[in-house]
Amino acid sequence: MTLQEAIVARHSVRQYIEKPIEAEKVQQLQTLIDDCNREGGLNIQLVTEEPNAFAGGMAKYGKFRGVRNYIAMICKKGDDVKLGYYGEQVILLAQTLGLNTCWVGLSFRKQPDRYKVDDGETLVCVVSLGYGANQGVQHPQKRTLADVTDDRRTADHGKPFPEWFVHGAEAALLAPTAVNQQKFVFVLHDGNRVEAKAKFSLIGYAQLDLGIAKYHFEVGAGEGSFEWL
Numbered sequence: 001m002t003l004q005e006a007i008v009a010r011h012s013v014r015q016y017i018e019k020p021i022e023a024e025k026v027q028q029l030q031t032l033i034d035d036c037n038r039e040g041g042l043n044i045q046l047v048t049e050e051p052n053a054f055a056g057g058m059a060k061y062g063k064f065r066g067v068r069n070y071i072a073m074i075c076k077k078g079d080d081v082k083l084g085y086y087g088e089q090v091i092l093l094a095q096t097l098g099l100n101t102c103w104v105g106l107s108f109r110k111q112p113d114r115y116k117v118d119d120g121e122t123l124v125c126v127v128s129l130g131y132g133a134n135q136g137v138q139h140p141q142k143r144t145l146a147d148v149t150d151d152r153r154t155a156d157h158g159k160p161f162p163e164w165f166v167h168g169a170e171a172a173l174l175a176p177t178a179v180n181q182q183k184f185v186f187v188l189h190d191g192n193r194v195e196a197k198a199k200f201s202l203i204g205y206a207q208l209d210l211g212i213a214k215y216h217f218e219v220g221a222g223e224g225s226f227e228w229l
Contacts, residue, residue: 084211
């Protein structure tokens, strides 16, 4: 499964079966997590066989069931965009390995004895992980291409977007978010320079979601087709 295929196939899954994640898959995930932490200056941590985070009332209200594995998304304060960008790389790898996931901003209980949050860091959210009782469903998209794009090119303003930009934006529209919102927009400037911006959100998580969407945009647009502003 390619990353493009994983973007299309990945849906949020909240119910999981009691099937342990194989050691080799855990190792592949851990290797990528280590790479992301090193490159992004993050502290993402994989937690396996820990049922308590999703055993409370909030998890039940959120319709989570059978969650025994998750990824603790931890970063320095202010690094939420990087956390989303690198964290989504791990989530798409999980999809290619036949695992299911769900970004979770609120419906879990903190378990500080199972991961370490250093001084100056914060646990932004977690991602449930495992073998889903189902593969999830694609919900109707509330936002369109026009909602997440803005053309600021001086010479080409008003002309159709280049194909790579459209593909990137379409991939971003499939990006998961921590609390079911898509508060981001991509701006095409002169040439192939792209600016990604987060919109205001009362709930929060807009910066995290922007990072997730940025990685989707990169995969959809294709390597070397543009540069970030």
